[in-house]
Amino acid sequence: MITAMLNRDRxxxxxxxxxxxxxxxxxxxxxxxxVYSASIAIAESDKALGYNSSYYLVRQAIFLIVSLxxxxxxxxxxxxxxxxxxxxxxxxGLALLVLVLIPGIGKVVGGSRRWLSLFVINLQPxxxxxxxxxxxxxxxxxxxxxxxxxxxxxxxxxxFVMLLxxxxxxxxxxxxxxxxxxxxxxxxLWLGGxxxxxxxxxxxxxxxxxxxxxxxxxxxxxxxxxxxxPWADPxxxxxxxxxxxxxxxxxxxxxxxxxxxxxxxxxxxxxxxxFLLAVVAEELGFVGVLTVIGLFMxxxxxxxxxxxxxxxxxxxxxxxxxxxxxxxxxxQSIINMGVNMGLLPTKGLTLPLMSFGGSGILAxxxxxxxxxxxxxxxxxxxxxxxx
Amino acid sequence: MAMHTPLVIVKxxxxxRRLLLVLVLLGFAALxxxxxxxxxFHKRFLQEKGDARYSRTLVLPAxxxxxxxxxxxxxxxxxxxxxxxxxxSDVKISASQTKKLAELxxxxxxxxxxKLANNTREFVYLKRRVSPELAAxxxxxxxxxxYLQREYKRYYPAGEVTAxxxxxxxxxxKGQEGFELAMNSALSGKNGSRKVIKDxxxxxxxxxxxxxxxxxxxxxxxxIDRRIQYLAHRELTKAVEKFQANAxxxxxxxxxxxxxxxxxxxxxxxxxxxxxxxGKTRNRAITDIFEPGSTMKTVTAAAALxxxxxxxxxxxxxxxxxxxxxxxxxxxxxxxGLMTVSEVIQKSSNVGAAKMxxxxxxxxxxxxxxLIGFGSKTRIGFPGEVSGRLRDYKTWRPIEQATMSYGHGIxxxxxxxxxxxxxxxxxxELKPVSLLKLKDAPVGTQVFSAKTANEVKSMLxxxxxxxxxxxxxxxxxxxxxxxxxxxxKLGDHGYEKNKYVGSxxxxxxxxxxxxxxxxxxxxxxxxEYYGGTVAAPVFSAVMADALRMLSVPQDAPNNNVxxxxxxxxxxxxx
Numbered sequence: 015m016i017t018a019m020l021n022r023d024r025x026x027x028x029x030x031x032x033x034x035x036x037x038x039x040x041x042x043x044x045x046x047x048x049v050y051s052a053s054i055a056i057a058e059s060d061k062a063l064g065y066n067s068s069y070y071l072v073r074q075a076i077f078l079i080v081s082l083x084x085x086x087x088x089x090x091x092x093x094x095x096x097x098x099x100x101x102x103x104x105x106x107g108l109a110l111l112v113l114v115l116i117p118g119i120g121k122v123v124g125g126s127r128r129w130l131s132l133f134v135i136n137l138q139p140x141x142x143x144x145x146x147x148x149x150x151x152x153x154x155x156x157x158x159x160x161x162x163x164x165x166x167x168x169x170x171x172x173x174f175v176m177l178l179x180x181x182x183x184x185x186x187x188x189x190x191x192x193x194x195x196x197x198x199x200x201x202x203l204w205l206g207g208x209x210x211x212x213x214x215x216x217x218x219x220x221x222x223x224x225x226x227x228x229x230x231x232x233x234x235x236x237x238x239x240x241x242x243x244p245w246a247d248p249x250x251x252x253x254x255x256x257x258x259x260x261x262x263x264x265x266x267x268x269x270x271x272x273x274x275x276x277x278x279x280x281x282x283x284x285x286x287x288x289f290l291l292a293v294v295a296e297e298l299g300f301v302g303v304l305t306v307i308g309l310f311m312x313x314x315x316x317x318x319x320x321x322x323x324x325x326x327x328x329x330x331x332x333x334x335x336x337x338x339x340x341x342x343x344x345x346q347s348i349i350n351m352g353v354n355m356g357l358l359p360t361k362g363l364t365l366p367l368m369s370f371g372g373s374g375i376l377a378x379x380x381x382x383x384x385x386x387x388x389x390x391x392x393x394x395x396x397x398x399x400x401x
Numbered sequence: 402m403a404m405h406t407p408l409v410i411v412k413x414x415x416x417x418r419r420l421l422l423v424l425v426l427l428g429f430a431a432l433x434x435x436x437x438x439x440x441x442f443h444k445r446f447l448q449e450k451g452d453a454r455y456s457r458t459l460v461l462p463a464x465x466x467x468x469x470x471x472x473x474x475x476x477x478x479x480x481x482x483x484x485x486x487x488x489x490s491d492v493k494i495s496a497s498q499t500k501k502l503a504e505l506x507x508x509x510x511x512x513x514x515x516k517l518a519n520n521t522r523e524f525v526y527l528k529r530r531v532s533p534e535l536a537a538x539x540x541x542x543x544x545x546x547x548y549l550q551r552e553y554k555r556y557y558p559a560g561e562v563t564a565x566x567x568x569x570x571x572x573x574x575k576g577q578e579g580f581e582l583a584m585n586s587a588l589s590g591k592n593g594s595r596k597v598i599k600d601x602x603x604x605x606x607x608x609x610x611x612x613x614x615x616x617x618x619x620x621x622x623x624x625i626d627r628r629i630q631y632l633a634h635r636e637l638t639k640a641v642e643k644f645q646a647n648a649x650x651x652x653x654x655x656x657x658x659x660x661x662x663x664x665x666x667x668x669x670x671x672x673x674x675x676x677x678x679x680g681k682t683r684n685r686a687i688t689d690i691f692e693p694g695s696t697m698k699t700v701t702a703a704a705a706l707x708x709x710x711x712x713x714x715x716x717x718x719x720x721x722x723x724x725x726x727x728x729x730x731x732x733x734x735x736x737x738g739l740m741t742v743s744e745v746i747q748k749s750s751n752v753g754a755a756k757m758x759x760x761x762x763x764x765x766x767x768x769x770x771x772l773i774g775f776g777s778k779t780r781i782g783f784p785g786e787v788s789g790r791l792r793d794y795k796t797w798r799p800i801e802q803a804t805m806s807y808g809h810g811i812x813x814x815x816x817x818x819x820x821x822x823x824x825x826x827x828x829x830e831l832k833p834v835s836l837l838k839l840k841d842a843p844v845g846t847q848v849f850s851a852k853t854a855n856e857v858k859s860m861l862x863x864x865x866x867x868x869x870x871x872x873x874x875x876x877x878x879x880x881x882x883x884x885x886x887x888x889x890k891l892g893d894h895g896y897e898k899n900k901y902v903g904s905x906x907x908x909x910x911x912x913x914x915x916x917x918x919x920x921x922x923x924x925x926x927x928x929e930y931y932g933g934t935v936a937a938p939v940f941s942a943v944m945a946d947a948l949r950m951l952s953v954p955q956d957a958p959n960n961n962v963x964x965x966x967x968x969x970x971x972x973x974x975x
Contacts, residue, residue, distance in 0.1 A: 055600065205417055248450070256450065262439035263447020276455060279600030300440040304433065311429050318422045325413050333413060341425065348428040355435045 031389045034316045037309050038367065038382045042078055042375075044306065045290070045368030049074045051272060052293040053286035053370065055279045070286055070370055077372040084376055085383035092401065093391055096384065097153055097331045104150035110139035111182040120186075126362070128186045138373035140183060140191035144198065144346075145377050145384075147179065148338035151199045155206030156331045163209045169216075172203065184227070190361035194346050196220065201341040202334050244356065257282040258289050258354050261296035262303075269299030286370045288362060291354040306368070307351070314344040317385055323392045329401075332388040339381045343367075456598050456609055463590035465553060466618035468567055468580060470627040471660075471838045477567050477581065479553035479574075483536035484529040489517045491546030491601070498544050505539050506531075529572060530554050555581070559627060561669040562634045565684040566625065566836070569672035577675075578682050580621060580836075583784045590618030622838045624660035629653050629947045633663040636942045637920070641667040644925035644935045650686040651921070651939060652819045653947065656914040658842040659823055659832030661781075663943075664816075688785040690812040691921065694886035694932070695870075695973055696906045697808030698754045700821060702746055703857045704769040705757040707849050713743045713856050719752040726800045731755055733974045747863040749870050749885065749973035751807045758806030759799060766802065767794035772831070772848050773821045775813050779834050789813040807974070808886060815904075819919035822906050825861065825882065826914035829854035858882045862911050865937075867963055870973040874937035875962045876909055876944045878955040883907020883940065885932035887975050890924060900924050901975075905936035909944050912956040916947060931973060 053070035063069040114120040114130050121129040121136060129136040154172060161167040176199055183192040200220070204213060244252030244259065261277040264270060275296040278285040285293050294302045317340025324333035343366050350365045352358035364371055366378045391401040439447065468477035485506070494502070494517070503510045506528045516525050527547070531539075536549050555570045557563065568579020576585035593615030598606045633651045641649040646667075653663035670681040683689065705711045722736025733750050745753030758766060770776065776791025790812040792801075804810045816834060823832040828851035833843050849857075861882035865874045870885045883905055890900035904921040908914040920936040929935055 201421055204421060205413060207414060207417070245450070257454075259439060260447050260451040260454070262436070263444040264451055266440055266444055276451070276598055276600070276606060279455075279606065281455065281601050295436070295440065300436055303436045303440070307429055307432055307436070311426065314422070314425055314429075318418060321418065322415075330413060337418065337421070341421070344425045344428070348425070348432060351432050352428075352435075355432065355439060357431065357435055 029390060029393055030386055031316060031320070034313065034382070034386060034389070037312050037316075038379075041306070041309050041367040042082075042379075044294075045365075045375075046071070046074055046078060047272070048290055048294050048297075048368065049286050049370045051275065051297060052278045052290055056286060059280060073372070074370055074375075077375045080372070081376045081379035085379040088380045088383035089387050089390070091387065093329070093332050093335075093384075093388060094401075096149060096335075097156075100146075100149040100153035103146045107139065107143040107146035108179070108182070110137075111143060111179070114139050115182065115185055126186050126188060128188055135372050138371070140186070140188050141371075141373040141377040143179065143183075144191065144194055144342055145339075145381055147195045148198050148202065148335055148342060148381075150175075151202040152206075152331050152334035152338055155202055155334055159206070159330075162203075162207050165209070165212055169203075169208065169212050172199070173216075187231075188362065189227070190349065190363035193349065193361065194342060194363065197345045198338045198342050202338045205337055206334055254283050254289070254360065255353075255356050258292040259356055261292040262355065265296040265299040265302075267300050269295075269297045269302055272297050287364055288350065288360075288369065289354055290365050290369050291351050295354070303351075306365075310344065310347040310366075313382075313385075314340045316340075316389075317343070320385060320389045320392065323396075324388055327392055327395045329388075329391070329395075332391065336385055336388045339385050342381065343378070452609075455600070456596060459595045459597060461593035461595055461613070461615045462551060462553060463592050463615035464617045465555065465570075465574060466588040466590065467620045468588070469620065469622050470625045470630070471622060471662075472626070473622070474627045475558050476563050476623065476625070476627070477555060477557050480556050481533065482530045482552055482554040483533055483549045484552050485527040485531060485536065485539055485547065486550055487517060487525050487527055487547045488523050489519055489525055489546070490523065492517050493545040494547075498542050501542055502527075502539065502544065502547075505535060505542075555672075557672045559630070560673060561671050562631055562665070563625065563627075564669050564672045565666045565682065565686075566623065566664055567672065568682075569675050578672075579684065579784070580623070583782060584621055588618040588621065591616040624655075624662065624836055624838045625664070626662045628950055629943070630663040630665060632943045632946050632950075633918075633939075634665040634667075634669075636939045637665050638667050640920075640922060640935060640939045643927070644922060644929055645927040646922045646935070647924035647926075648685060649920070649922045649939075650684075650689075650815050651943070652686050652815055652919045653943065654819050654823065654834065654917040654919075656823060656826035656908055656917045657832075658839055659820065659834045659845070660839055661816075661834060661836050662916070662947075664836070684783065684785070685921075685923075686815040686919075687779075687781065687783050688787055688814075690787055690789050690814055691902050691904075691923070692809055692811065692888045692891060693813050693818055693904065694808040694888035694902070694975065695749045695751075695754075696818055696884045696886035696904055696932075697811065698746060698749065698806065699825070699857060699861065699884050699906075700769065700773055701754050701758050701766075701806040702742055702860065703824070703849050703853050704761060704766055705742070706853045706856055707769070708761055708765065710760055711742050711757060713860060714741050716741055717745060717753045717756055719745070719750050719756075722752065724752045724755060724803075726755075726759075726803050727798075729800045731800075731803060734972045743860045743863055746857075746860040746884070747866075747869045748971050749807075749864075751974040754806040755803035758802055763794040763797045763802055766805075767791070767797070769848070770805075770811070772846065773824060774817050774831060775811065775821070779814075779816055779820060781816065781834050781836050783836060786816075787814060789817055808888065812891075815919050815921045818904075818906055819917055822908060822917050822919070824848050825854050825858045826908050826917060827854070858908075858911060858914075861907070865907075868971060870931070870971050871905060871907075871933040871937040872963060873933060874905060874907055874940050876941055876948065877962050878957055878959050879909045879944070879948055879953070880911035880957045880961070881907055881909045881941075881944070882911040882914070883937070885937060885973055887930060887932045887973055889975065901930035903930050903932040903935040905932045905940050907937075907940055907944075909948060910953060910956040915951065915953045916944060918943060933973065 050071040054067045057063050057069040058067045120127040121131050158168050180192050244255040248256040275293050278293050317336050321333040321336040346366050350363045364374045465479045499513050503513050568581035570581050571577050576582035593613040595612045596609040637649045637651045649667045651665050664686050666685050668681045670678040716739050720738045722733045724731050731751050733752050778786050778788045801810050820834045829849035830845040831848045832845040863869050865871050865881045874883050886904040888902050889896035906919040908917045918940050920939045922935040925935045
């Protein structure tokens with residue numbers, strides 16, 4: 015009787031993680047609405063965009079349709095295929111990162127060479143590299159499981175590869191993407207059982223390296239100084255952050271109401287991209303910020319829960335990848351929101367699933383689709399079905 | 402199928418997973434804490450910073466009140482103009498736009514660049530007070546960061562004719578002269594304000610507080626009759642030019658109410674463009690004193706009649722044409738011999754006036770001078786008014802008492818002298834003067850009995866008739882009563898030998914005076930300088946037109962004027 019009920023429960027239980035799907039769709043939806051709200055004034059005042067107030071809305075909507083379609087396709091790809099393709103996709107990512115650095119091919123926006131012009135849209139290889147790196151490191155860790163304790167056989171090859179990726183990204187420069195990829199890689203290595211002493215050394219090396227990078231490059235130093243006290247130079251280096259903080263202060267608990275932001279009226283630069291959360295904070299208040307944070311936390315928690323089940327099914331690549339994707343979405347959203355709130359220096363990182371931008375949304379949607387696929391395969395295995 | 406059956410056992414310790422999850426969740430927790438701090442505890446500070454950046458208090462300018470004449474004719478009115486300003490840090494301007502802007506504003510290109518170079522300021526005037534049409538053209542250039550501000554420019558339709566009375570305002574619309582200065586606070590009203598949030602492009606998004614509506618300034622109705630003002634200005638200007646005088650002033654009073662119907666000065670200036678106005682802005686009729694001379698004899702005679710010691714027909718011996726008082730001697734222009742009091746006035750004998758004055762107590766004579774308004778301000782409410790000079794009778798020496806009787810050693814304003822003559826038009830009652838229109842005739846001060854006042858008025862009629870000093874003051878169809886005055890000008894070292902002030906004070910129609918006019922010509926250098934020659938014709942010309950304009954009934958036939966060429970003026974004593 016009881017086993018029958020359990021069996022029926024199992025058979026009737028949904029075949030995918032509904033909460034994760036809904037959280038993803040809600041974040042995409044809030045993102046679309048807020049991108050529109052934040053971009054109206056920017057678009058209306060831009061002659062190059064024909065003073066078209068819905069310029070960004072239309073594009074973001076198209077990005078969403080393309081990304082959701084791509085996500086649906088990715089969901090139908092078995093994890094075995096992803097694991098098999100991981101090294102090749104990583105090589106493709108490296109090739110794109112090289113391509114983007116070639117003058118004439120890579121497009122410079124705002125002092126950084128981050129985009130590849132593909133007919134109508136600009137492709138940002140670093141966004142896809144985050145996904146490819148997570149796959150590659152997860153696959154590497156599984157393949158090298160036996161030698162993960164070894165410094166020379168387990169750690170050195172990965173260190174070399176990461177220095178290569180880091181070198182390419184910092185040449186664009188795209189410090190934010192490098193920080194996220196480093197976080198993904200280190201997390202997967204850590205989870206994969208890397209020797210604790212090696213890991214300690216790696217952390218020290220990274221800290222030293224980050225400090226060196228910041229102090230060696232004047233523009234990064236400026237960002238750090240501007241971040242420490244935006245009110246010291248509120249019309250210069252602290253301009254953007256001071257306006258973001260004012261937006262938070264104006265929002266109070268419940269916000270000034272959707273569409274009521276003053277900061278988005280050309281005061282706050284990048285309101286529809288990197289500083290979207292500030293507009294959320296001003297228009298929807300702390301309640302809005304809390305909602306966004308809660309939704310991202312749920313993605314992180316589900317990613318680790320899915321990973322745990324994958325481990326129980328002895329599907330280690332899926333487990334590591336699920337956690338890598340969770341760390342990606344989690345760390346990138348934390349860094350972006352931390353920047354918005356003045357906890358971290360300005361990085362040029364978007365808010366996953368929400369900020370305006372085709373490459374970011376597409377990569378995020380594929381990542382979430384893969385997470386759903388891992389869970390989907392977990393459930394099938396639990397039901398005794400083939401993955 | 403490495404995926405399902407790994408060749409080696411992968412170590413995935415659960416504690417490592419939990420530690421990582423907790424670390425990342427701590428990151429989210431930090432964000433939540435920071436969010437609460439920013440959006441509740443720190444919000445006041447942040448909102449103040451925000452207000453400082455995009456809230457602006459806009460001034461809603463109150464419209465300055467109008468100044469009109471007694472019939473509502475405009476003498477000063479504010480018309481809207483635009484001031485072009487820029488916020489240099491917001492300005493986006495191309496080279497061709499700079500060129501066009503410079504052309505429209507009438508600047509050099511470099512001037513524009515220089516004004517916009519100052520990035521530390523958020524408000525720079527490019528040009529103030531341009532016409533609304535030009536402002537529209539400038540805004541059509543579509544330069545970001547360039548804005549308009551509504552202001553009002555004062556316009557004076559009567560220009561130089563009323564310049565001294567009305568005055569003018571400076572570029573900030575603050576009164577600088579005349580009534581614009583005297584009644585500045587009433588005229589300016591109270592500016593309103595509006596606190597708003599603006600977007601970065603300067604457009605108003607919302608109001609932060611209730612709009613404070615501006616309170617427009619009060620309108621002021623002067624007692625002036627613009628037509629008579631024009632007449633007086635025209636005739637005075639003519640006389641000053643003809644006799645090559647340094648300056649001139651004239652006042653027309655309503656004889657019954659004391660209202661000033663005209664007050665003009667030469668030289669004058671254009672209040673619509675007040676440049677090179679040094680020495681031209683003084684309303685001499687109120688702010689300058691002069692020794693009146695023989696116009697004072699009228700008051701002396703009235704005091705003597707009022708004291709009961711004389712009648713108009715009392716004979717006074719003025720021979721041999723001079724008189725010694727202590728070491729000093731006073732003179733008449735011609736020896737006249739035995740004269741009645743009326744003749745003393747008609748022919749303006751210094752000796753006769755002095756003898757009358759010396760027969761009176763100093764205290765009594767001072768009391769008359771004081772009561773009739775000499776030595777104290779008229780309180781007409783005009784900036785810069787002076788009180789004149791009337792010394793205390795206790796310090797009077799006989800020679801001073803004698804010379805004061807014919808207007809020497811005493812200083813008055815032209816307004817004081819005009820006011821003094823209201824006594825002879827109102828049965829002995831001195832009317833207060835006013836530059837603002839009155840509803841009713843004010844009650845004055847009784848200085849003389851009606852009998853005395855009317856007897857003296859009759860004497861004044863003789864002055865303009867053959868045998869008098871002011872034949873040129875006659876007016877066709879109206880009887881005129883008046884008195885001339887001519888004095889040496891007072892310089893830094895006593896009287897100047899060749900500089901004179903000629904004046905005339907009179908009223909018409911003499912049977913029931915309607916208008917009183919006082920004219921003063923300062924330093925005529927053409928060779929003519931007697932009041933009867935330089936000032937009386939101004940009186941005559943203005944009175945003739947003004948009385949007809951006011952439809953005052955005639956009290957004389959149309960052939961009453963004795964052609965002055967036939968009979969010479971009697972030269973008055975100086």
